[in-house]
Amino acid sequence: MNLAKEIGAKEIQCRSNSKLIVGHLTGEFQVKDDMMMQYYQKVLNLLSTLKVAKIKDIRREKNARVNLLVKLASTKNKNRYHSIIQMTVPTPSIVVGEEVMVVEENKDFWITPIIKFLKDGTCEKAEEATMKKKCVRYTLIGEELYKRSYSRPLLKYINKIKLTI
Numbered sequence: 001m002n003l004a005k006e007i008g009a010k011e012i013q014c015r016s017n018s019k020l021i022v023g024h025l026t027g028e029f030q031v032k033d034d035m036m037m038q039y040y041q042k043v044l045n046l047l048s049t050l051k052v053a054k055i056k057d058i059r060r061e062k063n064a065r066v067n068l069l070v071k072l073a074s075t076k077n078k079n080r081y082h083s084i085i086q087m088t089v090p091t092p093s094i095v096v097g098e099e100v101m102v103v104e105e106n107k108d109f110w111i112t113p114i115i116k117f118l119k120d121g122t123c124e125k126a127e128e129a130t131m132k133k134k135c136v137r138y139t140l141i142g143e144e145l146y147k148r149s150y151s152r153p154l155l156k157y158i159n160k161i162k163l164t165i
Contacts, residue, residue, distance in 0.1 A: 001046040002093075011052040015063075022057040038094040111157060114138055115145055 004012050016022050023029030024040055025047075031040045047053045113131065117123045118140045123131045139146050139154070146154040 001043065002089075005046060005049060010050060012050055013054045013056070015056050015058050017058050017060060017063045019057050022055055025055045035094070042093055111145055115140065118145075 001012065001014075014025075020029060024031050024036070025043060031037050113123055113127075114135055117131050117135050118138060137148055139148055141154075145157040147157065148154060
């Protein structure tokens with residue numbers, strides 16, 4: 001698809017023998033794997049630049065042409081197969097460990113009154129009764145907030161989130 005974009009193609013027809021990949025791109029299947037999600041987003045960005053994009057699934061028994069093209073692409077020598085446009089991708093298309101999203105800490109978040117009440121026992125007079133009931137479910141260990149449970153371990157509240165894949 002990168003090659004099609006580079007040569008200025010406006011329409012593209014993709015054929016794949018992977019029902020899973022075709023299902024992801026057509027919306028039939030849900031993308032669950034993190035690495036696959038990165039490739040999925042990259043392909044969607046490339047497809048959005050095209051006017052027409054057809055994605056088809058080819059059954060194994062009918063993919064002789066695809067197998068031939070794969071074989072030609074993997075065994076290409078210099079100055080041969082001039083009628084086939086191909087591009088060699090030396091590295092993966094996505095970067096593993098790339099920072100995806102950083103969420104800033106919000107000082108006035110829903111846990112701020114809970115932490116304040118657990119630290120020094122103060123809150124607004126109108127909310128005192130509800131705050132006492134709510135704070136029974138939480139505990140502070142050091143500066144970290146944890147949610148209590150009877151049959152489960154303590155659940156740590158993570159205030160600063162930095163997602164990496």
